[in-house]
Amino acid sequence: MQLINRSISNKADKNNHLVEKLALAATALLGAGAHSQDYVKDAADLASEWNIAASSLLYSEIDRVSAAEFIISGNKDFHDTGNFDFKIVLDTLTGSSPNGAIEQNTAQTFTRPSGGEEGEITIQQYTIGANTTPLDDAFQDLRVQSSFNWIDSFSEDYRYSMGGNFSKELDYTSVSANLGLEKDLFQKNTTLSIGFSGGSDSYEPTAGIPDPMQPMLFRRDFSSRSRFTRAFKATRGNLSGSISTSEVLLGWTQVVSRRMLTQFNLGISNSSGYLNDPFKVISLLNTQGAVQEYIYEGRPDQRTKKTFFALTKYHLEESVFDLSYRYMTDDWNIQSHTFDTHWLFFTDSGDFWQPHFRFYHQSAADFYTPFLVQGNPVPTYATSDYRVGEMDAVTLGLKYGMQLANNHRFEMRLEYYTQSPIKANQPTGIANLDGLDLYPKVNAIIFQMSYYL
Amino acid sequence: MKHRAIQGAFVVFRLTTILSFSFYISACANLGVEAWDRDLLAKPAMAINSAPLDQAIDDHIYFSKEASSGGKSFAGGGCGCN
Structure with a gap:
C-alpha cells in the first residue's frame, strides 16, 4: 500500500x-x-526501463492432476544492443496420476513409500476399485524455477546469447546453461544461428529409486517388519538418479516478404542417466488376465532425439496467421508430428482474439507395453507409461487480449487439451481382456491470465 | 569396383549438397525486404516468439504429458513430471 x-x-x-x-x-x-x-x-x-509481465495458470485434468502456476518475467535493454531477461516460476501440483498398472475386474491394492527416518521405511497402501484406472492420489509437489538470458551484439551482424536455468522440486533438481551465436545476412533478411545447451538433473524420491524391473513389495508377504524392510531396501539400490543432457540447435530465419517470414530449426539432444519414472509400475498378468505382480518400469539409460521444426508467420490485412510443424525421432523409436497454428485477429480498439489449434501424434517407444504376461521372457526394458505409448492429442483454445490505458495489456486464454492413447501391439498368450479400458483418454483444461506492464 | 562406385556416389552426393546449399543461400539473397518495408514485420505479433510466457507454459505442459520436446527452442529438462 x-x-x-x-x-x-x-x-x-x-x-x-x-x-x-x-x-x-x-x-x-x-x-x-x-x-x-x-x-x-x-x-x-x-x-x-524494465518490461514486466505476470502470468497465472491453472492446468486441471479431469479426475487427475491439477497444477497452479505463477510466473513473473521481465526484460530490460542495456546500451543499444544488449537485452537481459529473467523468469521466476512457482507451481504446485496435486491430485492423482496413473501408476502404470491396468484396470482389473476386481479391486487392486498398491503400496507407496511415504518417507521414513533413519533408515525406517514407512509404507502406505491404497486401493483402487474394480474397473477403474489405477491412479496414485498422493501426488503433491512444489516447484520453483528461475531462468535468465542475456543477448548482445559482437558487431553489426553478429549476436551472442547466454542463459541459465535452475529448477527445484521436492524430489527433483535441474540446472542447465546455454550459449548461442547468431549471424545476420542479406540486409538482416536472413539469420543463421547455432546454440548449445547442457544440463544436469537429479532425482531423489522418498526411500530411494526402485531398481528397474523389480516387483512392488507388500508387507503382508513378509513375516516381520524387519524382513520386509530388508527386502524393500534390496530392491532400491540407489537413493538418487541423475541425468546429463546436451543439445545443439541450428536455426535459419528468413524474411520472405513484407508480410511473411519463416524459420527452420534442426536439433539434436542426448540424455543419459536415470530416465525412468520411479513411480510407474507394469501389471504382470497370468494367462487368464488376472494381475499377479506389479513390476517397476525400466527404460534405457540413453536417449538421442532429433528434431526438425518449421514455422511460418503471415501478416494479412487485419490478422496474423502462423503455422508450425515439428518432426521428432529418437532412438527409442518414437516418431512424432506436431502441427500448431494460431490466428490472431486485431479489433479496431487494439484488442485481439486468437483461436489456437494443435494436433500431435506420436508412435510408441520400442519397449512400451500396456502389461506383461507370466511365462513370457522378461524384457530388459519395459514401461506402461502411456506418455511413451502411441497417442493422438488435440488442443483447442481461444485467447483474448485487451489493450489497457498506459500501454498495459491483459490477456486471458482458455484451452481444452485431450489425449487419446491408441491400442498397442499387446503381449500374446493371454485370455480376453475385453471390457477393460486399457487406454483411457485424458482431458484437461488450461486457463491462463497474463498482465503486461 | 563396388568400392569405387560407392566413393563416386558420395562425391556426387556431396557436390549436389554443396550446390543445393549454394543455390538456397543465393536464393535467400533475393528474398526479404528493404529496411523501410519492415513496418508489418516490426509489429510484436510478427515476432518469431510473440508470446514467450504462453510458449514457456505450453512447453512445460507438453514436455510433461508427451514424449517430445524442443524443436522451436531447447528441449531442456527440469521436471519429474507426473
Whole structure:
C-alpha cells in the first residue's frame, strides 16, 4: 500500500523500480481489490526501463492432476544492443496420476513409500476399485524455477546469447546453461544461428529409486517388519538418479516478404542417466488376465532425439496467421508430428482474439507395453507409461487480449487439451481382456491470465 | 569396383549438397525486404516468439504429458513430471 504514495519523480533507485513493477504486475494480475487500479496507474508513470509481465495458470485434468502456476518475467535493454531477461516460476501440483498398472475386474491394492527416518521405511497402501484406472492420489509437489538470458551484439551482424536455468522440486533438481551465436545476412533478411545447451538433473524420491524391473513389495508377504524392510531396501539400490543432457540447435530465419517470414530449426539432444519414472509400475498378468505382480518400469539409460521444426508467420490485412510443424525421432523409436497454428485477429480498439489449434501424434517407444504376461521372457526394458505409448492429442483454445490505458495489456486464454492413447501391439498368450479400458483418454483444461506492464 | 562406385556416389552426393546449399543461400539473397518495408514485420505479433510466457507454459505442459520436446527452442529438462 505504501507504493501508492511513492513519489514517481524519484528515479534514483532503479532496483526499487523493478521490485515495484514486479509487485504491481502481481497485484494487477491477482486483482487485489480497488487499490489495484492505483497500482496500475502508478506503474504507468514509473520511469523504469524494465518490461514486466505476470502470468497465472491453472492446468486441471479431469479426475487427475491439477497444477497452479505463477510466473513473473521481465526484460530490460542495456546500451543499444544488449537485452537481459529473467523468469521466476512457482507451481504446485496435486491430485492423482496413473501408476502404470491396468484396470482389473476386481479391486487392486498398491503400496507407496511415504518417507521414513533413519533408515525406517514407512509404507502406505491404497486401493483402487474394480474397473477403474489405477491412479496414485498422493501426488503433491512444489516447484520453483528461475531462468535468465542475456543477448548482445559482437558487431553489426553478429549476436551472442547466454542463459541459465535452475529448477527445484521436492524430489527433483535441474540446472542447465546455454550459449548461442547468431549471424545476420542479406540486409538482416536472413539469420543463421547455432546454440548449445547442457544440463544436469537429479532425482531423489522418498526411500530411494526402485531398481528397474523389480516387483512392488507388500508387507503382508513378509513375516516381520524387519524382513520386509530388508527386502524393500534390496530392491532400491540407489537413493538418487541423475541425468546429463546436451543439445545443439541450428536455426535459419528468413524474411520472405513484407508480410511473411519463416524459420527452420534442426536439433539434436542426448540424455543419459536415470530416465525412468520411479513411480510407474507394469501389471504382470497370468494367462487368464488376472494381475499377479506389479513390476517397476525400466527404460534405457540413453536417449538421442532429433528434431526438425518449421514455422511460418503471415501478416494479412487485419490478422496474423502462423503455422508450425515439428518432426521428432529418437532412438527409442518414437516418431512424432506436431502441427500448431494460431490466428490472431486485431479489433479496431487494439484488442485481439486468437483461436489456437494443435494436433500431435506420436508412435510408441520400442519397449512400451500396456502389461506383461507370466511365462513370457522378461524384457530388459519395459514401461506402461502411456506418455511413451502411441497417442493422438488435440488442443483447442481461444485467447483474448485487451489493450489497457498506459500501454498495459491483459490477456486471458482458455484451452481444452485431450489425449487419446491408441491400442498397442499387446503381449500374446493371454485370455480376453475385453471390457477393460486399457487406454483411457485424458482431458484437461488450461486457463491462463497474463498482465503486461 | 563396388568400392569405387560407392566413393563416386558420395562425391556426387556431396557436390549436389554443396550446390543445393549454394543455390538456397543465393536464393535467400533475393528474398526479404528493404529496411523501410519492415513496418508489418516490426509489429510484436510478427515476432518469431510473440508470446514467450504462453510458449514457456505450453512447453512445460507438453514436455510433461508427451514424449517430445524442443524443436522451436531447447528441449531442456527440469521436471519429474507426473
